[in-house]
Amino acid sequence: MKHNSPQIGDPDEEPEIDPRQALSALGYKDISEPRRVRGGWDTLLWRFATPDGSEHSLRIHYLPRREEFAWRERLAMEACARANFPAPRVETVGEVGGLPAMVLSWCPGRPILAFVEKKPWQVWRLGKLIGRTQAQLHAVPPPKEFLASAPADWIGRVRDEYTDLAEHASSFGLAVTSLTHMDYHPLNIISDGQVVTGVVDWAYAAAGDPRADLARTVITILAAPAPPGPTRPLIDLLRRVVLRAYRAGYEGIAGPMPDYRPLMAWAGATLLAEIELVIDKPNVWGTQEDVQKFHRLVDVWARRAGVR
Numbered sequence: 001m002k003h004n005s006p007q008i009g010d011p012d013e014e015p016e017i018d019p020r021q022a023l024s025a026l027g028y029k030d031i032s033e034p035r036r037v038r039g040g041w042d043t044l045l046w047r048f049a050t051p052d053g054s055e056h057s058l059r060i061h062y063l064p065r066r067e068e069f070a071w072r073e074r075l076a077m078e079a080c081a082r083a084n085f086p087a088p089r090v091e092t093v094g095e096v097g098g099l100p101a102m103v104l105s106w107c108p109g110r111p112i113l114a115f116v117e118k119k120p121w122q123v124w125r126l127g128k129l130i131g132r133t134q135a136q137l138h139a140v141p142p143p144k145e146f147l148a149s150a151p152a153d154w155i156g157r158v159r160d161e162y163t164d165l166a167e168h169a170s171s172f173g174l175a176v177t178s179l180t181h182m183d184y185h186p187l188n189i190i191s192d193g194q195v196v197t198g199v200v201d202w203a204y205a206a207a208g209d210p211r212a213d214l215a216r217t218v219i220t221i222l223a224a225p226a227p228p229g230p231t232r233p234l235i236d237l238l239r240r241v242v243l244r245a246y247r248a249g250y251e252g253i254a255g256p257m258p259d260y261r262p263l264m265a266w267a268g269a270t271l272l273a274e275i276e277l278v279i280d281k282p283n284v285w286g287t288q289e290d291v292q293k294f295h296r297l298v299d300v301w302a303r304r305a306g307v308r
Contacts, residue, residue, distance in 0.1 A: 015062055015097060019046040022096040023058055026103055034058065042069065042203060047106060055106035056091065061203070062099050069203035070100030075143040076205035077104070079179055083140040086133070086198045107198025113186035115193055116238065117231040123238050127245025128252070130189060133196045134217065135253035140179040142207035150176040150207040155266070157204070159276070162269035162298070168307045169212070169266040180208030182270075185220040186242070187227075204274075214250075214260040215267035218243065223297055224271065225290045265301035272298060 019034035023046075034046035037057070044060040061070045070093075080087035088104035095101055112126055142150075151174045155166050181188070182204035190198045221243055226235040250257050260267075272294045275286050302308040 014044065015060075015099065017044060017060065017096060019048070019058055022060070022101065023048065023103070025096065026058075026092050026094050026101065028056075028092075028103060043201075055108075057088065057104045057106050058101065059104055060096055060099050060101045066100055070102065072146075072205045073202040074102065075145055076179060076181075076202040079140060079143045080199075083179075085137060085140050086196050087202070088198055088200060107190040107200065109190045109192040109197045111187045112189045112191050112196075113227075113235070115191060116186065116242070117229075117235065120234060120238060123241055124245045126186075126191075127242040128249030129191065129196060130186060130217075130242070131246040131249025131251070132253050133189065133199065133249075134181075134184055134213070134246075135250045137181060137184070137199070138178040138210045138213065138254065142176065142179040146179075146205070146207035147176060151209065151212075154180075154182060154204070154206040154208055154212070154270075157273060158266070158269040159273050162266075162272075164307055165266045165269045165298075165302060168305060169263050172209075172211070172262060174212065175209040176207040178208060178210050178213070180206050180210065180213035182206055182208065182213060182216055183220075183274075184213060184217045185224065210254075211258045211260040212263055212267065214257065215263040216271065217246070218260060219264060219267045219271060221246065223268075223294065225286045262305055265298055265305050265307060268294060268298040268301055 019036075020031070023031055023034065028048070028050065030051055032049040034048040037045040037047050042061065042063045044062060046058045047055060048058065049055050074090055074093055077087050077090050081089055086107070088107055090102060090104060092103040093101075112130060115126055116123055151170070155170055155174070158166050181199060181202065183201055184199065188199060188201045189196055190200060222239055226232045247257055272291065275291060275294065299308065
């Protein structure tokens with residue numbers, strides 16, 4: 001269903017939205033005061049409660065390709081619900097000011113990265129939890145709607161200068177049998193400290209090959225810019241410990257981890273394309289220096305793969 005209202009400014013800039021008015025248009029009139037949640041790079045997010053005490057989120061996509069991203073998120077989260085996999089549940093889908101909007105159930109807890117920062121002595125257990133949850137995800141069948149364009153739709157998520165890496169990745173007989181997140185990392189995994197209560201941010205979800213999803217996760221844990229703050233040096237020190245624990249957790253559920261290394265260069269190029277899409281947006285902690293660093297890393301991995 002659609003809820004029409006006047007268009008809001010330039011769709012490439014963060015729009016001015018009254019969340020209470022938007023929620024009223026979506027059918028949520030008797031609610032607590034919506035609270036803005038910061039941290040996402042490509043959506044606007046508010047948290048609110050309904051009279052029954054349950055908590056929810058309003059999520060609005062506004063950057064380029066927003067219709068595709070909202071579509072992918074909805075279908076992926078509906079697939080998670082069918083498989084009883086931890087993710088937000090879709091409650092309402094509509095439009096606010098011509099922008100795709102969803103009301104989702106709220107996943108209690110904090111990103112796993114926050115637990116790593118506060119309790120670094122638990123990093124092994126937390127890393128294993130990340131791996132186990134991704135192994136469970138890869139057992140979830142993808143939505144049938146994703147199959148029509150896979151794997152070309154996700155292999156091609158690179159800038160023109162890296163099309164050779166997409167072609168190289170395509171040569172590995174890629175599967176399309178798993179629901180893959182393609183942005184799975186400790187900031188997108190919500191936990192109460194013991195279990196995962198929800199995996200969030202499904203805009204890049206696909207019918208994919210676990211090797212591609214693993215490569216994306218490994219490269220993010222290994223090299224993506226960490227959030228700014230006093231714990232940033234600690235996070236950098238713990239990256240490889242997290243990776244070892246993550247591998248142990250994955251293999252404890254799925255058996256030996258498939259060899260994702262030939263896809264590392266491609267994975268880096270896809271992450272680079274995403275960072276460049278939002279690099280000049282508010283609340284984005286990546287810098288142009290980070291972009292240049294990633295260009296160099298992608299070139300290193302491409303040479304290791306024999307592509308360049």
